Amino acid sequence: MPEQHLPGGVRPRIPGRAARKSAAVGLTLAALTAGATTTAGPAVARPQTAPAAAAPGCSAAHTIEQKLSTGTTWRMCWRYDSKAGLVLENISYRPKGETKPIKVLNSARLAQIHVPYDDGKHEYYDLTGQNFAQELMELAPAECPGGTIKSVKVPDADPSHPNVKGLCTTTRSRGHAYRMHDLVQPDKTYQQQGKDLLVYTVNQVGWYEYITEWRFQDDGTVAMNVGATGSLSWEDYNAQDGRGWPIGKGAKDYATSHSHNVFWRLDFGLDGSSKTKVEQYDSTVSAPAGRQEGPTAKTTRTKVAKELAGDHKAYRWWRVVSATGKNKDGHARSYELVPGPTIRYPGRGFTKHDMYVTEYNTCELFASHNPKCANGHPKSVDKWVGGQALTHPVVWMNVGFHHIARDEDQQPMPVHWQGFSIAPRDVTAMNPLTPKELAWQNGHWEWRS
Template identity: 25%
Template sequence: MCFYLDGTVNMYMRPLEGVTVTVDLEEMKIIGFWDRLTVPMPKAEGTDYRESEQKPPFLPPLKKITVVQPDGPSFKIDGHKVRWANWDFHLSFDMRAGPIISLASIYDLEKQKFRPVLYKGFVSELFVPYMDLDEEWYYRTYFDAGEYGFGLCAVSLEPMRDCPENAVFMDAYVVGQNGKPVKMSQIFCIFERHAGDIMWRHTETAIPRTIVREVRPEVSLVVRMVSTVGNYDYIIDWEFKQSGSIIATVGLTGLLEVRGSRYTHKDQIDEEVYGTLLAQNTIGVNHDHFLIYHLDLDVDGDSNSFVKSNLKTTQVPDHGSPRKSYWRVVSETAKTESDAKIKLGSKATELLVVNPNKMTKMGNHVGYRLVPKSGAGSLLSDDDYSQTRAAFTKYNVWVTPYNKSEKWAGGLYVDQSRGDDTLATWSQRNREIENKDIVVWYTLGFHHAPYQEDFPLMPTLSSGFELRPANFFESNPVLKVKPPQDVMRLNCSIFKVV
């Protein structure tokens, strides 16, 4: 890939189209050069043009600066173990996945014990296919975790910019090319979020001459990492709420991957350009982002089941009511992997992982809901080579029995993959998943048709999902959260918004 710099570091916005250079990395010599716009690019017999890209080298880590609350953080970190409010979990770092949350359990005040929720959760793969079919573009169907390392591309976080002033920072270590450990500074930040949200509230106005009001502000704990894979920056958050929810959020920002063009106005375009004219001679290419999460839930134990609860419109069978219809919940427990595959958006569906061996006092199975915030799925055909390798994007939800070798949705060796070692191939065995140790795989998708506001640097676009208690507690677990005390605060500001 060739770019025109002319004194700027923003090379991604100045591509040279039609030029392909082949480099011998051992000799560090250019051994091939083609300009497609003047000379057709030759193809050798039997050549298999596979996806590839040389990513820029890492910048050295920034100097570590730790900013904490005056009275210390509101959470405790012991090695990689984090304790906050009613949550206890383990945070680790992986060169391929980035942050891994494991052994997450929540304290049940009524039962007076910690109860397990999430055994392990992480980003298993990130698939980014571009829709341009030209010679220099068709192969750009990146697997950012399996090919480049989502964790390897993590960057140092800046206090007061990437993370708030009350954040605590943690380093990570990776294996260098010589086998020795390499320190990556300030890869994680952990902070208590006071965003002005409401945990719960109610105002009772039906009592004459009396107003009863109760409000509790929302306070949560956030674990954050940023991975810069080439031109895109991915902001990965794991947020823990006192109500029992775990929220995973992905924010996309950074730079678009654009192509040079002869067009300076949309009216001049008379061909398929695979994107949007963002500026003079600059096309923002249509593309997707698919992040698939590995969620090994252990809801109050490791024997769980997956339940699909569809909301079904039902006609009133007689004239006993002036209403003509209503909806009811029709639940179905998935018995095999095929039963659990779901494409979101076709119907209203509640997705639950329950423990069929544990019930509340009311007789409901304890569980956790998967609340998706995205139902986007792949629009590529099944026989497209890139889609064959990324067949895990065909469904938004998969459920498999736990298998320690089934960790990476794109296969163990993604660079060499031909689609024969992926989540889609494992699931073809159609194994039993009822009342077993199961793994839920959720594919979070973005279809990105660029707009001019995304150029030259893209404002953050976010989505995610929530793991929310579903009859896990006997009642609202945060009813006894104390209201905040009034505190005299200094009237000061650090940043001025202009």
Template identity: 35%
Template sequence: MLGTMRRFPKTSVAGAGLLALMLAGCTGTANGGEPDPKPSAAAVEQSCGERQQAISRTLSSGAAWAMCWSVDPKLGMVLSDITFVPPGADAIPVISRMSLAQLEVPYDSGKRLTSDITSAGFGGPNMHTITDAECPAERLSIAIPNVGDGSKFGSSPVREVLCSQETDSALSYRSGDLGQVVAKRKQDWQLSTISKVGWYEYVNQVTFGADGSIRPSLGATGDLSPVDYSDAKHGWPVGPGDHDHAASHSHNAVWKIDWALGGESGQKVEQFDAKDTGKLGTDELGKASPIVNGTLTPIPKPASARWTDRRWWRVLAPGKVNADKHPISYQIDMAKTDRFTFVDDAEHHGSDAGYDVAFTNADECQVFATMNRGRCGRGVPEYVELGKDQPLDNVVTWVAVGYHHVPRDEDQSPMEMHWQGFNLLPRDLTSRRVDVPQERESLNGKPEDWDGQMPPKE
């Protein structure tokens, strides 16, 4: 059943094409296939720009995602006005605009370096039409200019370029406590495009979870460079014998996320670290476990940071709280990354100019992570430096994830897809999980009486 119509406040370009996105759909199932009694997500009135299209999906939890999508000649797939709608609740603006901001590919031999976003681009003719072979699901069409943005030269044929697909993402939860097993599988919603630059073909993918999570990722396939062969120090032998060494290289990617939590401003940033104190705690039987202290450190002004074990960051909206009176936020969780410094950043700012994340204030001029043009800086290190005296308020996050590719025989041919990416996890976006089963409706916070199993004593 549809909920009340609610307007999602725009945080990016306004324009034509006002659509009412009916986000109500099938509800999830709980134990034994019984329908989940929670209401599905409310409808959201979404306004997208002239060259954007509205898209939405209700997932297994009963929650829904809605957003606008478009294709930029350089950036490729751009997602904007991203909103999450928990079952039976108001829409929550999450991200104003998100896209790749650079992809640098330096070869270990030192003989090749490309900046694929700014030099070639992931849109235009480099964005390929998809078929049932790449996307056995919904394929969406949009006008793709052959030259630039299509406003001056060339044509803009309408092509199927966006794959919209629901996937089974395994078990969402299971608990056998309190006398009854509750278990449920979940769905993800994947949006992806394919762009070909040189010998590589890239899958630019963003996965939206039924739990409110977001996973931007970049997959690479295609072929090894037919002209980049080196020696044993800079590559790996492929083919017969040990004389042809395909050159190793890196895929250094940066994503840009312009946040909308709580509105266009008023956002804060914090860094969490958990450190071992070197001490052991005690219980009634004596020594128990190592004491690990967790600390939250505010990042009040534009800054860059490196990832280390047990570290994550969050962007929060102090003025917007959930039902438990906790400020809503999203956690930036780094996955596997091969740390790097962009060649352009090192040339202009030194070899220590690298970062895993950086936080700046929104500026429409700051588009690319490197090779940017205009008054606002050449890349992220300059964005941070130029804004270092301003308090963070309208937060943009730059996330850098590297993948060092050492070729292997199995890469020929075509090479198996290899992936890099990171996670954006809701932290206190809602007061509990969005699809609490009926058996756990009364559980929120520390239980007064726990009838379930207790940890064994050793």
């Protein structure tokens, strides 16, 4: 049976969705009576429970602040957009040893989830066309262990139930942050288990549930991921071989293959200034020459002075550089863009590139079908790259996944993740988690007795 279409290309609503939401209303109202947040079950690594002081530009209720057990503090504002869902703003990072917070981002947000089906019959734009934000899901305490679940007022939601207990902030361990066996002192090993601040929401679109996850690590890295879970569409088992995959007994029912192209929009504000610089680095490797023992590699820097449509390739990377701030070694602070696994979708102009850098424009908020600009303004990010000089660059990241279903996708469907991270490059003079005993080993050092 083909997938049913509602007016405007909206996916059919899931039966029972409204009932599940209504069943949670009593719990939501109880939470609101007690305040803006509720706490989940106990855990060893528990975020602070005292209300955070207001971050710049937002109230205390819309501030997220967490000092991790390793000494790093992350602070930010949050709000909930009628199409993008969770938006994080004024994000700052204060590692131990720094006298004040270091601003990293003015804002970070999802910018589109594009879902084209392989048979060409359906194509969805989940943020701007499928009520992504309105379908914020209630979270149970077990989903936010040791953390706090905040109540969110959802724009354009059911007016009788506008508040959803749907924003989790908690901490997670991520394994080794570092490990070093001291060669000079054989009985000494330095190791540290890393800690993250995790902020996430879950939004339902049709049969899918999207987990939008932001991880703020104690080493200054920010990881941004979207995890798709929920269920395969039970109305899309009419694909032919080559457009789908047989699911269930025999080779009768073919689940239609499709893509998920997820976009993020990052507005950097390093050290409090939006006048950041973007640089591209490319390395070339040459075969050994003469008496050289091995091949050589040479890295060149290209300053990105104008808007860019860029693609990942071997030995290529980008960084966003502060125009005003330097670390204690005198090096300009920057953040490197670190891509995750991706499949570039060639079917649409805006999905043909892995990343874009555009000059800031207040109305350019979504990578495609952007509804915020005046008539006549191009609707997608690829059309905004027009050679304009960059004075306030905005970075758009595109991460694609081609979903060819498998038997293990039932039931429920395991989460498949796609995303990327930004990693500090020269933000601090040393590893921000460096133990005191090694703090003197900065730059070229020799053992001292």
